[in-house]
Amino acid sequence: MSTTPGRKNEKLVAVITGGNSGVGLTAAERLLDLHNGDGIEICLVCRNRNRAEAAKNSLLRSSPNATVDIVLMDTSRISSVIKGARELCLKYKHIDLLYLNAGAILVRRGINWSHMMNEIFDSETPGQKILHMFTTGEGLLLQTDNTTNEGLQQVFATNLFGHYVLVRELESLLGHDSPSQVIWTSSRASIKSSFNISDIQHKKGHDPYGSSKFGIDVMSVALNDRLNTQKVYSHACCPGLVLTNLTNAIFPMWVWYILLPFFLLMRIFVANFNLSPYNGSESLVWLSKQNPKELDPKSRYESNTSFFGKRYVSSRKLPIETSTCDQLIEECDAMYRMFKNRQSLDS
Numbered sequence: 001m002s003t004t005p006g007r008k009n010e011k012l013v014a015v016i017t018g019g020n021s022g023v024g025l026t027a028a029e030r031l032l033d034l035h036n037g038d039g040i041e042i043c044l045v046c047r048n049r050n051r052a053e054a055a056k057n058s059l060l061r062s063s064p065n066a067t068v069d070i071v072l073m074d075t076s077r078i079s080s081v082i083k084g085a086r087e088l089c090l091k092y093k094h095i096d097l098l099y100l101n102a103g104a105i106l107v108r109r110g111i112n113w114s115h116m117m118n119e120i121f122d123s124e125t126p127g128q129k130i131l132h133m134f135t136t137g138e139g140l141l142l143q144t145d146n147t148t149n150e151g152l153q154q155v156f157a158t159n160l161f162g163h164y165v166l167v168r169e170l171e172s173l174l175g176h177d178s179p180s181q182v183i184w185t186s187s188r189a190s191i192k193s194s195f196n197i198s199d200i201q202h203k204k205g206h207d208p209y210g211s212s213k214f215g216i217d218v219m220s221v222a223l224n225d226r227l228n229t230q231k232v233y234s235h236a237c238c239p240g241l242v243l244t245n246l247t248n249a250i251f252p253m254w255v256w257y258i259l260l261p262f263f264l265l266m267r268i269f270v271a272n273f274n275l276s277p278y279n280g281s282e283s284l285v286w287l288s289k290q291n292p293k294e295l296d297p298k299s300r301y302e303s304n305t306s307f308f309g310k311r312y313v314s315s316r317k318l319p320i321e322t323s324t325c326d327q328l329i330e331e332c333d334a335m336y337r338m339f340k341n342r343q344s345l346d347s
């Protein structure tokens with residue numbers, strides 16, 4: 001049995017948001033394999049009961065002795081995050097691995113052709129520009145966003161703020177006697193120029209996804225400054241391009257299958273075309289095996305697959321200033337307090 005350092009005979013606990021599909025579900029499966037099926041408890045934090053039950057059943061089919069729990073939570077709704085966090089506090093004494101993995105991109109299906117052509121023809125190095133666009137998605141997609149009924153931008157709330165609130169609500173279960181790792185699923189599509197500290201929800205821009213993922217990178221660094229003394233270590237990772245429900249929302253699966261040989265060939269130049277959730281979850285699982293104190297808090301850890309199919313993790317230094325971390329965490333704290341006040345007035 002794998003136990004928590006400092007807490008004898010207690011199993012490790014891994015909580016995974018968006019754990020019912022894609023990279024999150026595969027990470028859960030791989031963590032169970034790594035800990036022989038019953039050396040770790042998995043909690044799938046999902047917004048849909050049926051999808052969560054189906055995921056739990058698939059995990060139990062491959063690891064019949066596993067302990068797999070479900071907590072329902074919609075990360076875009078702060079009331080739901082607070083309710084789900086309360087349930088987690090009742091279930092567990094300590095969380096060793098908190099995967100903040102749920103993520104959404106809202107796209108009008110298709111490519112932003114005019115922007116793409118302008119960018120390529122305006123560039124002095126069109127080849128490099130094309131490669132950059134395909135590896136980061138920057139400027140390629142026609143994105144949209146909604147306002148939630150709590151008044152937040154949906155992509156910001158789902159990917160970043162809901163998760164921040166979750167960390168705040170779970171602080172008593174993180175770190176203290178034994179370390180905890182907070183692992184954010186970021187992306188190569190995290191675009192610094194899409195993020196504006198005066199518009200953290202990205203109400204005015206055209207790349208809510210890139211902005212929210214850059215926000216995640218910033219928040220991960222900021223949390224280390226705040227919580228390392230409590231033995232909480234935060235890191236961002238990237239699964240690379242993986243064919244999941246998320247990419248299916250961009251193009252139908254048959255388009256991806258037609259492009260598959262191109263992506264496989266492109267692995268000669270670009271290692272982040274991981275394609276399968278198994279390859280994509282490499283960095284999520286790898287991080288769980290590291291001593292978090294020895295990792296670089298200012299790097300993002302990225303899953304890669306070589307042309308010959310070898311999986312490995314590389315790190316990328318993040319272009320983040322301390323002042324941006326301080327401002328983002330301050331703003332998110334102010335919003336968090338507002339939601340908490342609103343909730344105490346309602347109850």
Ligand SMILES: NC(=O)c1ccc[n+]([C@@H]2O[C@H](COP(=O)([O-])OP(=O)(O)OC[C@H]3O[C@@H](n4cnc5c(N)ncnc54)[C@H](OP(=O)(O)O)[C@@H]3O)[C@@H](O)[C@H]2O)c1
Nearest residue numbers: 018021022023047074075076102103187241242244245246
């Ligand atoms: N696929 C890629 O190429 C790629 C690349 C870079 C980063 N990522 C990131 O990897 C993470 C996992 O995505 P994936 O590719 O594995 O796609 P996926 O299979 O669609 O997984 C996304 C998960 O997030 C959940 N989710 C979405 N909105 C939610 C909400 N409001 N509340 C709670 N859960 C919510 C989904 O739940 P439902 O099933 O209920 O929708 C699903 O479980 C995301 O953060 C994504 O941004 C993916």
